[in-house]
Amino acid sequence: MTDSLLLTIIIVAVIAVVAIAVIAFVAKGRKPKTPYTSERDADDSPSSAAGTEPGETPAAGQSPDGSVLTEEPPVEPAAPAAPALDVPEPVQGRLARLRARLTKSNNMFSKGLLALLSQDSIDEDVWEEIEETLLLADLGTEPALELVDALRERVKIEGSRDPLKVKAMLREELLKLVDPTLDRSYLPEPHLGRPSIIMVVGVNGVGKTTTIGKLARVLVAEDKDVLLGAADTFRAAAAEQLATWGDRVGVPTVRSHIDGADPASVAFEAVSAGIDQEVDIVMIDTAGRLQNKVGLMDELGKIKRVVEKKAAIDEVLLVLDATTGQNGLAQAKVFSEVVNVSGIVLTKLDGTAKGGIVVAIQRQLGVPVKLVGLGEGPDDLAPFDPEAFVDALLEG
């Protein structure tokens, strides 16, 4: 063997040894990481694993069974998700949708009336009974007499044999009393550069806060940007209750955290915020303590004066509880002497057989019923529709 051949063999042998060593080293480096495993009995459930109580979140860097995870970065706790907003029901046709509530509570009124009117011959006693039925439904004396007179005339000419005709006759005459010609718009005309202002008044207990909450939803469903002003600072929980209603539909509430704060100042702040935030409508809640008329006049008068430094009030809605009957009428009178009431919201019509109160209130105040409350649900407030209302009374 020549020297050069020997040298070549030695070089090849060295290269081969080095190559084997490099491959072995690389192969070792590529060895997969030991995966996180937790040895667990077959009947172990994750929730009963040591270190975490059922429903408890494992600590960052800790596995559900309590062992420490060293190879995963600690997980940042997720930011709490913003609560999903309610989507209020569409406003169109709400009264028709809720009419079963009215029909149920006024069933006896319409059944009794139709039975009396459908007799072959209607004598004086029957006419008196008809009048009594109307009075019991809180229609009011004057409208009840008007209706009886109108029906007498028509029965004389058209007869009372055909029940369908009698029903149609009663529907027409009731509709006249409810008066479909009144302007019942509850959405104020928009203004350039400032929001419309709705002030809501009414005695505590009539469902005022609930109504403002429901009305905020109605306005949101009508695509309006709304802001609430909690100027009922008399009852501590009222502002909280109002803000909760607003939160559900993304409507902000301006309020004071001081009990008994000046209502006019809260109302002023609300209107200022409404202007700054360029909302469409600011709705102001007020307290309605009726301890005396002078006190009420002072408070509501001051709110009005202070608010109007910023923007004129477009609408004053008076909330009345339909179940209080004549008492509600007395309240309505006091408020209408103190502020310029432009519309009535009649609550709890689902719980009374006195649907006639709609007519009585409109007559006494000369102000239209614009919205009615027909239940405790968030969307149980409906724009008042005379035809749907009369149809509901006569249904069933």
Ligand SMILES: Nc1nc2c(ncn2[C@@H]2O[C@H](COP(=O)(O)OP(=O)(O)OP(=O)(O)O)[C@@H](O)[C@H]2O)c(=O)[nH]1
């Ligand atoms: N059945 C029925 N209940 C209603 C209606 N509107 C309101 N209510 C209920 O009436 C009760 C009183 O409502 P609130 O809004 O707290 O009344 P309020 O006392 O006038 O509110 P404040 O003025 O803040 O004191 C609540 O249980 C409401 O759910 C309605 O149209 N129908």
